[in-house]
Amino acid sequence: MVLSFPAGITRHFATHPTQPVLTFSISNYTRLEQVLPNPQLLCCDSTADGLDIKEFWVNMPNLMSHLKKVAEQKPQATYYNVDMIKYQVSAEGIQSTPLNLAVSWRCDSTNTDLRIDYKYNMEAMAAPVPLYNLQFLVPVDGVMARPQAMIPPKISKVMYKYSAGTSLHVITAGVGALLGRFQMENGSCRPSQLAVQFSSEGSTLSGCDIQLVGIGYRLSLVKKRFAAGKYLADN
Template sequence: HPLQGDKNHGFEVLYHCVKQGPVATKELADFIRERANIEETYSKAMAKLSKLASNGTPMGTFAPLWEVFRVSSDKLALCHLELTRKLHDLLKDVLRYGEEQLKTHKKCKEEVLGTVDAVQMLSGVGQLLPKSRENYLSRCMDLERLRRENTSQKEMDKAETKSKKAADSLRRSVDKYNSARADFEIKMLDSALRFQAMEEAHLQHMKALLGSYAHSVEDTHVQIGQVHEEFKQNVENVTVDMLLRKFAESKGTGREKPGPLDFDAYSSAALQEAMKRLRGAKAFRLPGLSRREGISRGPSPVVLGSQDALPVATAFTEYVHAYFRGHSPSCLARVTGELTMTFPAGIVRVFSGTPPPPVLSFRLVNTAPVEHFQPNADLIFQSDPETKDFWLNMAALTEALQHQAEQNPTASYYNLVLLRYQVGLRGPESVPLQMSAHWQCGPTLTRVSVEYSYRAGATAVSTPLTNVQILLPVGEPVTSVRLQPAATWNTEEKRFTWKLPDVCEAGGESQL
């Protein structure tokens, strides 16, 4: 009990205990930081293991299984990388709490200064009390000794006076002690309650942080278990007969056995082929560069029941932002884009059921022109920035789809933006719309003309530009306006708007 004990050390013990709170917070931060480093190291090691599997020999019947190893290693690397990210976020919360904790302790230290003074006062009075008691005891013994020795009355009077003074001094010391003790008890009780409230809040916050830590680790272990289960299933699905058949299909040299040859027939056919080549010899030609179209990588990875596959579609949408200055033909252009994945409505039931959904992943290729990627950190994670491999957080994906289903229960499909990207600044050749503006400003008259035209070659296929609008803000009061062609006026935004017909290559140059 903080108020018990003859040495009154309760305050010192409690205050020392409270001071250990920030120490515990710092040690927890160090522990989480070290665990994050371990997870990051493990993730990098699994990524290296994935590359090792990618470099497995493509020859032989075992070759297809290396892809199973690669995918599993990639997903395990991403599991540990995601745990690393969660631990770093948790570490930020711990450090933030540590800073708030120091501020709280500083404020508390100022608030308990009165208790410190009360402790010191009680200690000082407590040290004087034995001296006063010993002095009183000594005077009483002197008086009793003089009485026994039949000392003169004068000496007896002096001794009695000293004894009374010693008694008065002891009484004042006792009163001071009782007063200091009463003040100490009031302030000590207040400080003890304050310390107890601080410790309770500290322990509750620390337990909440530990709960977040345990939840993050548990989620990762569940994901790792799913990856291992998927790996085991994939290995079981690839049978020996399947491996042998795939090898035979890819490396086979034919399905029919060669028959015996007749010399006369064979030599006659060879002679005819030689004569045909001689007669048909003409100028040679170089093959042109071929263009590969995007193709499906196989069946849908999401299966309903035992046979029905649910389609998962992706789409890239790109935007061209251009900045034209005056009548200069040059401009600054920036291309941004986003990758959207579309899921059918029925997939919510599949993802929410048992067994757990497969972990979806994808890889982006031909990304050299892209200078910046911004993945949706809530939905996808990146394993290796060099290969642009991504995989989806299935728990977050299911939650996002369920949210869309609640918002729009009659929708047949749901769209989710997975990442955005930016291509570097380009010149006017990448902008399908060429513009230039001319201003003539005078004291009472302002003339503005805008010339625009379609730029062929900016896109792979020349397509007319639709829904083109040109906005002209007007800041000063206008008394008279002449527009060619007509435009609409927005009073609130104080601007003119021209809605143009489709801009195409055949339209040539136009003017406002």
């Protein structure tokens, strides 16, 4: 979670050093795991663990000092992004993943057939949003006799890539398959692990929301996004 502050706030803090404490709450907090608040900037009530809403408040002197330092380093910036919280999201089973995958291989001495079945899963998201910038990358063990244009010489990897403006839930309603046949030079290959990348804007997998508590501040815009990190599928 990142908070962005307008550049003019440093001048405001300089002329008004005594400010109300910036406090916010996170709902659906029990969906989060391995929560790491910024130790220099955030405090919270540790006795409230287990509740579905968690309240945090900011160390204002440290925040003012941090923003002043950033302003000196980036004098042309219009906003200053400040990392507040890192976390992981609990996932339980295939219904918790936004993209369900199945990979099948057929390998013989001369050909390798690869099939990747995919399905867009709106149930994994707090609010269904499209998946963009999809890339499917899989190593093909062995030397291909006829490498395709997207396979660099001596690198046996195959990439399927949708154009940046294409969303998954538009492609065949989010359900489909990718097929490939590769001629091999040195015998049968071994099935390998598929890696997938994608991104999305406008929703989260956690379903968490942030709200300010108290007066003196306001949120002008809340952006939600998620992206695939280590997103893998085995045969």
